[in-house]
Structure formats: structure tokens, C-alpha cells
Amino acid sequence: MEDLSALEKLLKSGEFLQSLQMERKTADLVFDSRTLKAIYELVSRYRVDYIDYPISSGKESIVFKAYLNGKAVALKIYKMSTLRFSNIWKYIDGDYRFSKEHLTRSSLVYLWARKEFTNLSECRRYRINAPKPIAFHKNLLMMSYLGTKSRGAPMLKDADVDFGKTFEGIMDSVKRLYGQAKLVHADLSEYNVLIYRAKPYLLDMAQSVSREHPAADFFLERDVKNICNFFRKKGVECNWEDALREIRQSGNSGKA
Ligand SMILES: Nc1ncnc2c1ncn2[C@@H]1O[C@H](COP(=O)(O)OP(=O)(O)OP(=O)(O)O)[C@@H](O)[C@H]1O
Ligand SMILES: [Mg+2]
Known part of the structure; x- marks a missing residue:
């Protein structure tokens, strides 16, 4: 250039x-x-x-x-123009990793990019399938590309996969995320999971919060309900209360 x-x-x-x-x-x-x-x-x-x-x-x-x-x-x-302060503030305030900063509008957007980079780095550290973060700069994030030469990997909602296996893969990732990385995705759904090489990859993690965040339990429950709703429609047995218990237990034992 x-x-x-x-x-x-x-x-x-x-x-x-x-x-x-x-x-x-x-x-x-x-x-x-x-x-x-x-x-x-x-x-x-x-x-x-x-x-x-x-x-x-x-x-x-x-x-x-x-x-x-x-x-x-x-x-x-x-x-820069559409990221809404009111929508994202609750995922920053309350996350001890990011909350003490003095923020202007633009620095909030920059923080948002950095937050996604940090969360993807944690995924990398705990071998959770997600794009590999490469760099962030201001309102930009560069990460590994998931997809083929000609097109990006499909979202879970559009993918033709073995839904039983995919559900297990996502549960495994969420358990590691909660139990080892000590994070909650907080916007998990069939829109934010890509299917790459037949495996689910978590995506879109700027809003992901530390387990210590006061609303972490609420976000986790919402994530699990979203995922269960989707997989139930695909014929996979999923009881959100059981799934939530399993994830929490993996968090208590410190291992997934
Ligand atoms: N690393 C990646 N490799 C391939 N495709 C990607 C990658 N990251 C994002 N995408 C594509 O871009 C889309 C949007 O990404 P993402 O979910 O992270 O952004 P978003 O915050 O939801 O954006 P918006 O809310 O504005 O739609 C994804 O659904 C996916 O199709
Ligand atoms: Mg998204």
C-alpha cells in the first residue's frame, strides 16, 4: 500500500x-x-x-x-460511529481486567478491540478453538482467517454438520473457557460460532467477561440457553440446567 x-x-x-x-x-x-x-x-x-x-x-x-x-x-x-457506549459499557465496567481506565468515546472503541484481542489470547492459551489473535491497533483487530480460499467459514446456523458432535465441541470449549480461562463468552449463539474444518470455533469475544464480573452468572446462563435452544431444534438433547451445572462443576474443579 x-x-x-x-x-x-x-x-x-x-x-x-x-x-x-x-x-x-x-x-x-x-x-x-x-x-x-x-x-x-x-x-x-x-x-x-x-x-x-x-x-x-x-x-x-x-x-x-x-x-x-x-x-x-x-x-x-x-x-467508530456505531459502537454504542451504552451497549458495551456493562461488559467493561465490572470486568476487573479493564474497568479502571479513563475513557473517551474513541478510547472506548480501542479498548473494545483490545478486549477482544485479550480474550482471544486467553482462548489460545487454553487451547479453545477460536481465531488466533495476531495484532490490535486502535479500532482494528487482526486474527487468523477461518475459511477456504474462496469463502469464509460458515456460521453454525448455516452449517451442515454433525450436530451432536458439534454440541459436544462447544460444551468442551465453554467448559475450558469458564473452568480454565475463567471467562464467560456473553454473546454465545449460532451466529458467533464458525464451523471450520468440521469443528466449532468461538468468535466475537469483545464482550466476553471475567468470571468475577457481577453479571457473569447471568451471561453464562443466557449463553447456555441460546446454545441449548439451537441444538434442541436440531434434534440434540439439551437441558440447559444440566449443561449449566456441568460447566459450573468444571469451573469448581479448576479443570475442564
Ligand atoms: N477470523 C475470522 N475468519 C473468518 N471469518 C470471520 C472471522 N472473524 C469474523 N468473521 C466473519 O465476520 C462475521 C462477523 O464477525 P463477528 O461476529 O466477530 O463481528 P460482530 O461484532 O458480530 O459484527 P456485527 O455485530 O457488526 O455483525 C462473522 O460472522 C464471520 O462471518
Ligand atoms: Mg457476531
Whole structure:
């Protein structure tokens, strides 16, 4: 990437905007000057080869496929304009790992990216299947890419898998997350699990909180209910109370 204006041109090109289903006006909001500068800095610092196509464009973030040293990576860009303070504050306040900071609006978004990086690092440490975090910078997170050459891995909700095995895989991950990493995902559902190489990978972990968070029990129960609801519809027997008990027990023994 030669310079900032080349990057701006690329991100706001007709081809990119079309695949993002984004109008030029929205693009100006999403790729504001701070975000463009941050992308440019990250791309230069880590010598990212190039930014490929957008994998997903949601309310709060856009995820691109990019290449680093010839390998595919995922670049998640948190939108500075739409990340809502009121929605995310409860996942920061109460998490002793992050709560003492003096926050402005932009630093809150940066903290959000750092929080996801930290949580993914914990997953790595405890061998929980999740993208491998590579770097964070301001409102950007770079992580390993899950998918094939031509398309990103499907969400659990769209995947054609052995649901019994997948449920066990997710339970194993949640137990490790709770029992060993001492975290609660806090937004677990069929939308935030990708199926990669026939295995479930946890995704989207900025809101994940420490087990010590005052609402951790509530978040854990909600996660388990979401997962059980989904798998029950797929014919897998799942009683959320039993599943929750199993996860809590794994937490008490300190092992999953
Ligand atoms: N490491 C990755 N490899 C491949 N695809 C990814 C990766 N990370 C995210 N994605 C894709 O991007 C989508 C959105 O990612 P994620 O769930 O982390 O963001 P989000 O916060 O839910 O975004 P939004 O709420 O704005 O939709 C995922 O459903 C997935 O399709
Ligand atoms: Mg998500």
C-alpha cells in the first residue's frame, strides 16, 4: 500500500462498496479519517501484503480478508460511529481486567478491540478453538482467517454438520473457557460460532467477561440457553440446567 490516499481509494472503490452493500455516504462514516489512518498504520507496521475482499459487514464491525506474509488473515474493523457506549459499557465496567481506565468515546472503541484481542489470547492459551489473535491497533483487530480460499467459514446456523458432535465441541470449549480461562463468552449463539474444518470455533469475544464480573452468572446462563435452544431444534438433547451445572462443576474443579 503506497499511501493513505491509495488506501482510501481502494476502500471506497465501487467494487468494495458493492460487496459491502454500502453507499458512499456510509463509507465516509465507516472509513473516517481516524480509521483510515489506523488501517494504514497497521498495514505498514505489520507489512500486510494487501487487503482482499470484505467477508462480513455488520452493524458494529466490518471484517475483511487480508494477506500477511502470504497467509490469509481476518481484519476486523470496529466502526467508530456505531459502537454504542451504552451497549458495551456493562461488559467493561465490572470486568476487573479493564474497568479502571479513563475513557473517551474513541478510547472506548480501542479498548473494545483490545478486549477482544485479550480474550482471544486467553482462548489460545487454553487451547479453545477460536481465531488466533495476531495484532490490535486502535479500532482494528487482526486474527487468523477461518475459511477456504474462496469463502469464509460458515456460521453454525448455516452449517451442515454433525450436530451432536458439534454440541459436544462447544460444551468442551465453554467448559475450558469458564473452568480454565475463567471467562464467560456473553454473546454465545449460532451466529458467533464458525464451523471450520468440521469443528466449532468461538468468535466475537469483545464482550466476553471475567468470571468475577457481577453479571457473569447471568451471561453464562443466557449463553447456555441460546446454545441449548439451537441444538434442541436440531434434534440434540439439551437441558440447559444440566449443561449449566456441568460447566459450573468444571469451573469448581479448576479443570475442564
Ligand atoms: N477470523 C475470522 N475468519 C473468518 N471469518 C470471520 C472471522 N472473524 C469474523 N468473521 C466473519 O465476520 C462475521 C462477523 O464477525 P463477528 O461476529 O466477530 O463481528 P460482530 O461484532 O458480530 O459484527 P456485527 O455485530 O457488526 O455483525 C462473522 O460472522 C464471520 O462471518
Ligand atoms: Mg457476531
